Amino acid sequence: MxxxxxxxxxxxxxxxxxxxxxxxxxxxxxxxxxxxxxxxxxxxxxxxxxxxxxxxxxxxxxxxxLASDAPPATRPAEEYVITRVGDLDAPDGAGPAAADRAPVVPAPLFADVVLRESVVQVGSLAAGLRRALAPETRNRVRFEVRREVRRSRKQRRADQRAARRDWEARRRAAEPSPEAGAA
Incomplete structure (x- = not known):
């Protein structure tokens, strides 16, 4: 079948x-x-x-x-520099070493963070250099420098003329006038 x-x-x-x-x-x-x-x-x-x-x-x-009976006013007015924070349960204030309590970042995570940060910094530096060295940026900088040089020349000439006028005015004021001698 x-x-x-x-x-x-x-x-x-x-x-x-x-x-x-x-x-x-x-x-x-x-x-x-x-x-x-x-x-x-x-x-x-x-x-x-x-x-x-x-x-x-x-x-x-x-x-x-709360149990301490010493009022704050009777405490000495000395300054203390805290160099470490010890364990509060230990009688002398010394606790486990700070290196023992410090958080530890796993090596692969640390390497990943460092590499990512480095790549971002290199990328931003490259972008900045590319933008700074672009022809339009260089032309704009050249134009601004030329304009500033012209402005400073004009200012220097104006200052020189003002100084010359001031010097001549002082010299004329110091000279005796011929009219004052005839009187």
Whole structure:
């Protein structure tokens, strides 16, 4: 007995495979989303715990400040230079080294930031040079320089004429007039 199918076998198999792939992708995405959700919940829980610890430390500092009986007016009028901030729980104020608490940027991220910044600076320098060395910019600068030279020459000549007039007026004022000698 010969069975005739209305669809080719390969189309049915391809649809089944596509359905299985779609199901697998959906399952993987669901698992990934669940993991991400769990990580976010764990991070939020850690943040809450840290916030509570910080709140407790702030309250302890406030209690110490309120408990001090020395009025501010009796404190010495000396100046202090703070060179470091120590751990408040340590008796001598010394805490962990600053290098231990400093945030560390991963090397690939640091290299990426440095390279991006360098590329931006080089690009802006190239654009500035291209604009500065453009023919229209050079012609405009040449025109402005010529105009400034002409203006300064005019000003120098005017100053020279004014100085000459002033000098001649002083000389005439210093000379005795012939009419004053005849009287």
């Amino acid at each position: 010969v069975e005739e199918w209305s669809l080719p076998v390969w189309a049915v198999v391809a649809a089944a495979v596509a359905l299985l792939v779609l199901l697998a992708v959906t399952l993987v995405l669901g698992v990934t989303a669940a993991r991400g959700r769990r990580r976010a919940e764990q991070a939020a829980a850690r943040a809450r715990v840290e916030a509570e610890e910080l709140r407790a430390r702030v309250e302890a500092v406030e209690q110490r400040l």
